[in-house]
Amino acid sequence: MQFFGGSDISPSPPAPTAPGNNAHMIYVFNRNGVCLLYKEWNRPLHTLNEQQDHKLMFGLLFSLKSLTAKMDPTSADKGNLGVPQLPGQGCSFHSFRTNTYKLSFMETPSGIKIILVTHPKTGDLRDSLKYIYNLYVEYVVKNPLYTPGAPVRCELFNTALDQYVRSIA
């Protein structure tokens, strides 16, 4: 499965698919389930406290990946349900939609999971997620003061992310 073509940030981010849809929130998790980044722009409803919300989100994604790997109709031999899958192993989902939101998901080969929750009429955000991953690599990973596995506290990354998400919204 080919993830990324080049290592530079692509000069032209993908065009907005549906104008006027603001993104609700973004989560970035590492492979151990630690929430590296949580940012919300528009979230009227908070059902759970922050810690529980992160755990629930991670758990939902883990189980959905396990479900899609098992339900894959094109492969004859699948592992058992609940067996942890390596990133890129087995069929994985890239988005799901409910009547109130659309969740777009991307997992990198290193296990970094990027989740963007937007308006339900948003189109395919896979390229946007790749661009956000490139932002993460450039501003966070390449920052010598950043410890991997710790929550992200990079001002430049936050600004660039805000700017980009507002441009696709």
Add this chain to the structure above:
Amino acid sequence: MAAIYNLYIINKSGGLIFYKDYGSAGRMDTNDSLRVASLWHSMHAISQQLSPVLGCAGIDLLEADNFDLHCFQSLTGTKFFVVCEPGTLHMENLLKYMYELYTDYVLKNPFYEMEMPIRCELFEISLSQAIQKDRVALLGR
């Protein structure tokens, strides 16, 4: 024409009451289909907890690399979901039609016990006919 791989119906407690495979490479055995159905029921409920806005009714469409999963939940909590090729159109209409067939052939059957596995031959026959029929006909309903 894009293919439908399989169909599931789950009752309001999450138990599988109907599973039919229409051509996937690996047909799941009974235990696995039961587990997958309960897992879907739970995921559907959890997705409502994570909504940023009030009034979420659960997952309607799950898009994966090799398939799409469309789900329809009736007002009584019974869920109908179909696994199909990515990009298949008009699955919502198919699911609603399936719901009509369910009410006609299953619920109106006096020998059918609620929430139990469906064993109605006429239901399965009319379902297969609907799947094989040209989807344009379904659109006109």
